[in-house]
Every structure is written in structure tokens, then in C-alpha cells.
Amino acid sequence: MNTIEVFLESKKVRPTAMRMLVYKYMTQSNVAKTLGDIENAFTKADRTTLYRTLKTFEEKGIVHQVDDGTGTIKYALCEAGCNCDIDRDLHLHFHCSNCRETICLTEHKIPQINLPDGYVAEDMNLVVKGICEHCSGQ
Amino acid sequence: MNTIEVFLESKKVRPTAMRMLVYKYMTQSNVAKTLGDIENAFTKADRTTLYRTLKTFEEKGIVHQVDDGTGTIKYALCEAGCNCDIDRDLHLHFHCSNCRETICLTEHKIPQINLPDGYVAEDMNLVVKGICEHCSGQ
DNA sequence: CAATAAATGCACTTCTATTGCATGGCTACT
């Protein structure tokens, strides 16, 4: 029983070999990954299985989708204690137009937005595009 | 010379029949439209022509794309005097999960976001999802 | 009017998301 196995079971996800590999892969970098990225990271991986793995992870609160405006959905690990709650957990995402990577800025929560009367907010997405720390040569 | 014709020429866009129709259609509602929406609004319209029409409109500052996270790009008219400037013009978009419509809240600019050192912002997208004024029964 | 440039229409490609269905493997229960 390694820690990944324990973690997945704590999230009510059966720790199959592929699921453990995907989870481990996601922990190894802090940038959001597309399905294609993950597929390419393994030589022998079926796209559908990965698709459903990510879907399961999302349903069980292990990952969240990141829509960075590139047209392909990305996935990133949720923080410990995250419930993808609109007030507590939603954070800024940054997409670098140079290296094309997207990272979670989990420390930067989405500021309070006031809406016109009658509008009810349920979810939110804030993406900033530009040049990342790495590419701006800092 | 009607007003649409004059307007398009002022934007350096040749006022063809289709372009005038599309522009007129866009002015008739304040919700963002997909290519498909526009295609369906006319009985005899070619998707490619519309696609390129919208692209031209975008390049000439007549419309802006709206990425509301549904997976299909939408288009909405720019305000008078809009330059799609990151500080002055970028505004909030609201997507209603009930009626599935997306509207520009042009009065609601995106608040100042502070980024970690080394990050440079060039563009931004803020979408709020929830229930719109109309659907919340106000 | 002829030459040129721009806009349009059709067909096709590409890319990603998503589903149906058959098979393999694990679990729970006897």
C-alpha cells in the first residue's frame, strides 16, 4: 500500500494501475495537462481510458478542469481540502502565450465580483494570458 | 447609403450584402452568438462565408470573441470606442446555465488582478456562470 | 471594357470530445 493507493481510496476511487500512474504523473508538475499530454506521457495508454479516468477524478474531487481558452480542456490537481467551492477554492489560471503552458495560481483567488440584480453566480472562470515567469526571463 | 453601410465603411470593411445582414443581426440582441446561431438565422448562408465575415469583423474591431467555456466560440459586438484594450475595454461575460445564453456585461470591467513577480498580463477572460436575470424570475 | 483584387461557396481536412459495445479482471457472496 503506497501513498497514492491510500489517497485514491480515501477519495473513493479504486486504485487501478493506470489510475495510479495518471495521478502520479499529475503530481510531478504544477502545470495543467491536456488529455493528449497525458496520453503522450505513456507509451501504452488508451485515450478513452484516460478520458474516463480524468472524468472520474473530477467527479471525486481529485482534479479540476481548466479552460484556458486554447480550445482544449486541461486538468490540474485540486489542492488538499479543495471542494471547488466558488468562494473558497476558485483561483486564477495563467496561460503563457510563449511556452503555451497553463498553471494554477492557487494563491490568487478570484476577487469578489458584483453582478447586476437578478443574476446568481454558481461558477466562475478567470484566465490571464501573457508571459509567464519563466519566459519573461526572470 | 444606410447607416450600416456607413458604419462598416468607417471600419474599413467593404459593406457586402451578407456583411450588412450579419452586422444587423448582431445589433438586434445583446447576447453573444455562435457561428451556428448566425448560420441558422439565415436560410441561405454559407458557414465559411460567415466564418470569414466574423474573422474580418474581429480584425477590424467590430466584434470580439467570447469564450464562455461551452466549447464553442461566440461573438458579440464591441461597444462604440472599444479597442479591446486590456485595461479599458475587457469586461465580464455571464453565461446562464438555464437558457444557455451568454451576455456581455460591458458595465462590469474585470477588476485589477495582481500577479506574482515575473508574470506579464496581455489578455484576460472572466466568465461567470449561473442564472441570468431573466431565468431567476426577476 | 479589360485587368485585377476581393468575396463567396463548396468540399475536404483536422482535431478533440464523446459514446457503444465487447472483453477482461476484480469483488463479494455462497
Place this chain on the structure above:
DNA sequence: AGTAGCCATGCAATAGAAGTGCATTTATTG
């Protein structure tokens, strides 16, 4: 241990939208 049933996997196929190539039509210019 044996077996029924559920869950995960893999393959194939579909759906949906974006984008491109090229031929044709329409507009502009001299």
C-alpha cells in the same frame, strides 16, 4: 474455491466545431 455481477479497459465509430484549398463569382480600378 466457484460463480455471478460490477467495474474498468480497449477498440471502433460518431459528433461537432474549426480551419484550409481551390474554383467561381462579384466588385473595383484604370
